[in-house]
Amino acid sequence: MLVLDDVSRQFNNKTAVAGVSLSIPAGSFVGVIGRSGAGKSTLLRMVNRLVDPTSGSIRFGDVDVTRLDGKALRDWRARCAMIFQQFNLVGRLDVLTNVLMGRLSKVPTARSLLRLWSEEDRAIALAALEQFDIAQLAAQRADSLSGGQQQRVAIARALVQEPDAILADEPIASLDPRNTKVVMDALLRINRHYGITVVCNLHSLDLARGYCDRLIGMSAGRVVFDGAPQMLTEDVARDLYGLEAGEALGHAPAPEPRAGLIGAPAAALI
Template sequence: MLTVENLTKRFGANTAVDRASFTVERPMMIGIIGRSGAGKSTFLRMMNRLTDATEGKLVFEGRDVLQLKGSEKRLWQSDCAMIFQQFNLVPRMDVVSNVLHGTLARRGTLATMFNLYPREDIHRAIDILERLGIAAHAAKRAEALSGGQQQRVAIARALMQDPKVVLADEPIASLDPMNAQLVMDDLRRIHDEDGRMVIANLHTLDTARRYCDRVIGMRAGRIVFDGTPAQLTTGVARDIYGAGADFSENATSTEIRDPVATAVIRAAEVAV
């Protein structure tokens, strides 16, 4: 389904991603971990074609997406949705309009300028917000929502594209533990229920173990680990992060083990 072959990105004398190679045979939820500067974000940006690769191949369903140009490149970016750490919403625009921006790649220039959307798209946007538990906020400005709610609006916008692949670049890095769990729950459901491939850059090991089917570790641009969550031991993590014997993953844990509390938070958001 996805083959990454010697994917490399250089910025002058610096190599951000160094001959990364791996294969994914079926839709999975994949976590990419590593220190800041390890090349995780650069890899996702190359996959989404926000950044051009220096060399290598990235073949999805038989097409090398690195070779796509013009309308074919834009179509790929619609099939490969991107979720960012800082949400990238229009703060003063209402929530449902932000979600509808997920259709921009397939809309005409005139319709985009005058913010004209088919009724079926509006209904679909509200249905997606309902699925994510935030339909009650559809008419509010995006800036009025909490960080966790804004990130779920960004997820809804990605789903409006009806993508085959969802890329999430540190989607919970700026969130508190409870909202981080809500966002990761939603990303996992998108994979489980829709059969979409989800690739997320993550900064906590417990999150990668809990939510992902496969974990890829990057260090200095290279893939140094590729395995199951069970294989991601503390010793392996030390190697990925280049840490010493005093390394403790507990300091960065975001795990919440109270499903009742999670349900209460969702119910409270709907009631607001």
């Protein structure tokens, strides 16, 4: 269970997130929605501790995330993987090495610096790539891939961390509709197969309705909606998005059928 208790963040005189309290059960697929500047990215970055809360607390099970530092904080970031809009891959390195970076917390520092990856680590990384149909790209430079392929590599890198939760910050913002569906299906598959909690910032309400079990709507740094997708009416959505409502309410591709995912094995990566 991920619990945020009255969490706020201020940047100088601006309040980015104001008094957010949430409880997110393990295995959830939660969409955080709202217009640009609503505080969605800051909220996720506080959970991962890329940004420190100004006040309030964040807990995951019996771990007080807001008090972590040093190795304990690095361990938390391994347990709580982050996926970014701009992929954050090392373009000059090959795809397999980029995915193996997700294993850094699992191997001694000297070995990781020299890229002395074990056969087990390589097998895990290749298995993750195979799940997203890009194992054939393992030897290619990351910067030679399309945007959709790069985002799948980033998701594979997150998966090999063996995380308890994945935070995805606008993971499809720069992708076309076909790659948007591929990436969102990949996140849904991870959630259903492995029971990994996914919290995903999304601008498109149609995508959020199609893929998420629960929606959290933010406006001016505050949570103004928290409920099942079917509870969010178009009138509420228009209040939430304001002038951006037309774009947010656009039609999105249908997700991969859930029935086939729920019965899939959820044990090991390979």
